[in-house]
Amino acid sequence: MKLSVDNATGRVRLTLPSRASARDGLRWAEGQQAWIAQALTRRPDAVPFEPGATILYLGETVALGWDSGFPRTPLLDDGQLIAGGPREGYExxxxxxxxxxxxxxxxxxxxxxxxxxxxxxxxxxxxxxxxxxxxxxxxxxxxxxxxxxxxxxxxxxxxxxxxxxxxxxxxxxxxxxxxxxxxxxxxxxxxxxxxxxxxxxxxxxxxxx
Structure with missing residues (x-):
């Protein structure tokens, strides 16, 4: 039996051997609450692609910017990734x-x-x-x-x-x-x-x- 945490959604996944019953698996998983809590704690906070956020690009820190007067296509300039157009659809x-x-x-x-x-x-x-x-x-x-x-x-x-x-x-x-x-x-x-x-x-x- 194996527990894992989805990096993107935070959902906990239980994987069972072919001969194991779901009931036994759930009972075992209920006893792993400490591990689950610790795994979820290690999961970093979400960083949406929104103006003001800081992300990585090519291993370097890049700030996200928005200016309605800029072209819609993002432009990387001096450590900032700027996109224009309407705010809707920026992400x-x-x-x-x-x-x-x-x-x-x-x-x-x-x-x-x-x-x-x-x-x-x-x-x-x-x-x-x-x-x-x-x-x-x-x-x-x-x-x-x-x-x-x-x-x-x-x-x-x-x-x-x-x-x-x-x-x-x-x-x-x-x-x-x-x-x-x-x-x-x-x-x-x-x-x-x-x-x-x-x-x-x-x-x-x-x-x-």
Whole structure:
């Protein structure tokens, strides 16, 4: 039996083995209230994409601004991301801009690493998976969390190298990790540790609750 907390919604999820009964699982979960309370306490406050908020972008602190006289498309200038147009829809414009930047950047980095590895990638897509930062399907489609654009570039590139390496080995064998090291240039230990330590924070951006 396993308990986990959804980084985005704060919902507590109970996972049971195939032979376990729901009644036994709920009884066990009721005895884990201290763990649940502690896990929810660690969850950072939501940081909506609203004027005046402070977010991460490329690992740097960026303030969100709004000026109705500015163009609707957000503009990054001197540590501030400013979008114009009506106040209504501001949050969606900020997120669309971040998603677009994530796709552009990681599409280019994926092509770079794929050429280096001598492999092809059918498609690069982005999403907002709660439990993983990237995935590589046997079809050659690689999908990333758009939230990687919030992380430092080295962290993002380490994740891209990891997924491209799956085009060589669809497993996590020693041979696979050797490909990751070859593509990235070294063992991405620090980058993996950064993602583990900051996962909840990255998922707090754009949340409303």
């Amino acid at each position: 969606r414009r900020i997120e669309r801009w971040l998603r677009a930047r994530a796709l552009d950047v990681m599409r280019a980095e994926t092509a770079e690493y794929a050429a280096r590895a001598g492999v092809t990638v059918a498609k690069v897509a982005i999403g907002d998976a709660k439990g993983r930062w990237g995935s590589c399907a046997s079809s050659g489609v690689i999908r990333y969390s758009w939230r990687l654009i919030l992380a430092p570039p080295d962290v993002r590139r380490a994740t891209v190298a990891h997924e491209v390496a799956h085009r060589v080995h669809m497993n996590h064998s020693p041979a696979f990790h050797a490909v990751v090291r070859d593509l990235y240039g070294r063992e991405p230990t620090r980058e993996r540790a950064w993602l583990r330590a900051n996962a909840l924070r990255l998922h707090s951006f754009g949340r409303t609750s």
